[in-house]
Amino acid sequence: MPLSEFDIISRFFAQPDLSFAVPGIDQGIGDDAAILSVPDDQVVTASMDVLVADVHFPAGADAAKIGQRALAVNLSDLAAMGSKPWCFTLGLIIPEADAQWLQNLASGLSVLAQRYQCPLVGGDISRGPLSLSIQVQGLNHRDKLIRRAGAQPGDLILVTGTLGDGAFGLASVTNEPVQIKQIKGHPLKFDPQNDAQATHFNAAYWAPEPPVNFAERIAGRVSAGLDISDGLLGDLAHILQASAVGARIELAKLPYSSHAQAVSDPTSCELAALYGGDDYELCLTANPSELEGLNSLAEQSGLSLTVIGEIVAELGLQCIDVDGETVDHSPSSYQHFKR
Amino acid sequence: MPLSEFDIISRFFAQPDLSFAVPGIDQGIGDDAAILSVPDDQVVTASMDVLVADVHFPAGADAAKIGQRALAVNLSDLAAMGSKPWCFTLGLIIPEADAQWLQNLASGLSVLAQRYQCPLVGGDISRGPLSLSIQVQGLNHRDKLIRRAGAQPGDLILVTGTLGDGAFGLASVTNEPVQIKQIKGHPLKFDPQNDAQATHFNAAYWAPEPPVNFAERIAGRVSAGLDISDGLLGDLAHILQASAVGARIELAKLPYSSHAQAVSDPTSCELAALYGGDDYELCLTANPSELEGLNSLAEQSGLSLTVIGEIVAELGLQCIDVDGETVDHSPSSYQHFKR
Numbered sequence: 001m002p003l004s005e006f007d008i009i010s011r012f013f014a015q016p017d018l019s020f021a022v023p024g025i026d027q028g029i030g031d032d033a034a035i036l037s038v039p040d041d042q043v044v045t046a047s048m049d050v051l052v053a054d055v056h057f058p059a060g061a062d063a064a065k066i067g068q069r070a071l072a073v074n075l076s077d078l079a080a081m082g083s084k085p086w087c088f089t090l091g092l093i094i095p096e097a098d099a100q101w102l103q104n105l106a107s108g109l110s111v112l113a114q115r116y117q118c119p120l121v122g123g124d125i126s127r128g129p130l131s132l133s134i135q136v137q138g139l140n141h142r143d144k145l146i147r148r149a150g151a152q153p154g155d156l157i158l159v160t161g162t163l164g165d166g167a168f169g170l171a172s173v174t175n176e177p178v179q180i181k182q183i184k185g186h187p188l189k190f191d192p193q194n195d196a197q198a199t200h201f202n203a204a205y206w207a208p209e210p211p212v213n214f215a216e217r218i219a220g221r222v223s224a225g226l227d228i229s230d231g232l233l234g235d236l237a238h239i240l241q242a243s244a245v246g247a248r249i250e251l252a253k254l255p256y257s258s259h260a261q262a263v264s265d266p267t268s269c270e271l272a273a274l275y276g277g278d279d280y281e282l283c284l285t286a287n288p289s290e291l292e293g294l295n296s297l298a299e300q301s302g303l304s305l306t307v308i309g310e311i312v313a314e315l316g317l318q319c320i321d322v323d324g325e326t327v328d329h330s331p332s333s334y335q336h337f338k339r
Numbered sequence: 340m341p342l343s344e345f346d347i348i349s350r351f352f353a354q355p356d357l358s359f360a361v362p363g364i365d366q367g368i369g370d371d372a373a374i375l376s377v378p379d380d381q382v383v384t385a386s387m388d389v390l391v392a393d394v395h396f397p398a399g400a401d402a403a404k405i406g407q408r409a410l411a412v413n414l415s416d417l418a419a420m421g422s423k424p425w426c427f428t429l430g431l432i433i434p435e436a437d438a439q440w441l442q443n444l445a446s447g448l449s450v451l452a453q454r455y456q457c458p459l460v461g462g463d464i465s466r467g468p469l470s471l472s473i474q475v476q477g478l479n480h481r482d483k484l485i486r487r488a489g490a491q492p493g494d495l496i497l498v499t500g501t502l503g504d505g506a507f508g509l510a511s512v513t514n515e516p517v518q519i520k521q522i523k524g525h526p527l528k529f530d531p532q533n534d535a536q537a538t539h540f541n542a543a544y545w546a547p548e549p550p551v552n553f554a555e556r557i558a559g560r561v562s563a564g565l566d567i568s569d570g571l572l573g574d575l576a577h578i579l580q581a582s583a584v585g586a587r588i589e590l591a592k593l594p595y596s597s598h599a600q601a602v603s604d605p606t607s608c609e610l611a612a613l614y615g616g617d618d619y620e621l622c623l624t625a626n627p628s629e630l631e632g633l634n635s636l637a638e639q640s641g642l643s644l645t646v647i648g649e650i651v652a653e654l655g656l657q658c659i660d661v662d663g664e665t666v667d668h669s670p671s672s673y674q675h676f677k678r
Contacts, residue, residue, distance in 0.1 A: 032419035052467035080371035133472035
């Protein structure tokens with residue numbers, strides 16, 4: 001007998017490892033809507049990300065991995081706001097109701113749901129071509145939000161973790177050379193030599209670890225910020241536009257993982273960081289007076305934090321190479337990139 | 340040149356007729372998350388509905404109709420809670436970025452967004468097989484919510500509007516006989532004779548009008564309630580389960596539109612109401628002392644409100660025919676239904 005929508009919800013999703021009680025959730029799964037009771041001094045942040053089979057993940061992948069990645073990329077948007085994760089909803093479209101697949105999906109979702117105490121509180125299920133739409137809700141104190149607007153000339157530009165692993169991670173999952181679309185399909189060098197490297201990049205893709213707790217702690221200390229999901233250049237451009245400022249980036253300061261440097265070459269690492277996407281790290285701007293405090297919080301969170309440039313008054317984004325020369329990184333001119 | 344995600348958002352969605360300012364929305368489209376500031380004495384309700392092409396609507400339909408229906412069915416969930424609509428997000432998956440189609444979709448969404456001052460505040464767009472995931476957020480005073488739990492023996496059971504038009508509406512759109520799946524594909528009689536009837540049922544499908552304002556006004560006066568989206572029997576069963584009570588329904592009291600009665604026969608009308616779905620009316624329970632006040636509020640809203648039965652202590656749902664006989668409406672026994 002096929003599983004009905006109600007069967008699916010009760011067997012796989014309305015379960016204590018995924019749909020548990022947390023403060024403020026007066027009603028989770030089980031009525032026509034979730035009921036969320038927000039503490040007086042706080043605001044709700046809400047962000048929706050859609051993941052489509054064979055666009056955002058291989059359709060045949062392990063559902064547990066799909067679930068973990070789906071919630072991770074959504075939590076990255078909450079990290080981008082400096083929000084404390086609160087709860088999420090799931091709009092699930094599946095071609096068929098396969099019990100094992102659904103169980104795996106639920107277990108994949110539960111990994112970060114439990115880590116961040118961010119339960120599933122509702123959603124919808126339909127038959128159709130595989131996709132997941134997740135909306136995450138977060139909480140912030142009213143005056144402690146990380147927004148795209150607010151960067152000031154003289155602010156430092158910082159990034160968490162390392163950049164480029166997301167692009168190489170995609171290569172490790174698809175087994176295809178990563179093409180950087182903004183620069184007309186230039187392929188990145190990606191040549192893993194051992195299992196440790198393969199494992200690293202597989203995890204970079206399937207189990208990104210957005211710096212959620214760190215983000216929550218620095219809200220109020222940074223002038224602007226967002227998560228790096230589309231490549232540093234495109235994402236930083238959003239901060240510059242929202243803040244009506246420019247930026248000067250020192251390319252030699254971009255942080256790469258030792259694995260990225262081992263499997264690739266310097267040009268590919270740089271392109272992966274600038275254009276690759278899927279890194280789910282943070283790009284932040286902050287007054288230099290905040291640097292010591294931010295470094296201390298990063299250290300407490302076990303994160304690296306790297307100054308890569310500064311905000312300037314003149315609009316536009318300048319990339320400076322190791323010799324102090326300006327590199328033209330506008331996508332259409334990439335063919336002239338030094339190599 | 341193809342439209343990018345950012346082009347699509349700015350040209351069609353971040354527009355004043357869809358993404359307008361309302362109180363409490365500190366940030367709509369344009370950051371990594373929307374920022375929602377909830378008044379102190381209120382709670383947020385949140386509900387997500389997924390609509391998939393060729394499952395919930397014909398893929399080739401006018402995008403304006405798709406947009407209007409998509410927001411309407413979501414607002415019906417807020418009506419089910421007695422919530423005031425506040426804002427919504429859209430997860431849109433489209434096979435291609437067709438400017439005219441997107442413009443039409445946005446205009447369809449804007450109809451109810453404007454009527455209920457419920458703007459689009461965020462979302463995501465991806466390429467893929469056509470579907471829409473919408474999450475609506477509503478507001479309620481803390482002590483004025485309509486929930487599924489709370490019905491008491493002796494309470495009246497009421498429905499707004501008329502039932503069955505949703506099922507006939509589906510027939511008018513698909514041009515196929517409506518099969519009631521719960522009763523093994525029994526086809527409903529549906530034989531429209533004139534343009535007025537065709538127009539009525541087309542609108543019932545594409546432009547349902549959930550009683551949003553009425554629902555908001557009666558929250559606190561009814562003991563339980565939900566919207567009728569899957570057919571009265573299935574939906575009422577949710578109230579009975581959540582409230583741990585039973586119900587006795589008088590079939591002769593079920594309200595049908597004059598159009599439904601003109602295009603069909605009494606048995607088909609009854610089946611459409613009980614099993615058909617897509618009506619987006621409310622099923623409510625209330626202490627008899629509230630009836631006069633509810634009728635008065637319904638009249639002010641231009642709605643009909645019909646008592647169709649009562650809540651009883653004995654579990655289960657009894658359907659009583661015009662002669663006072665119990666009719667077995669359990670799906671598996673439908674083949675014995677009187678006709």
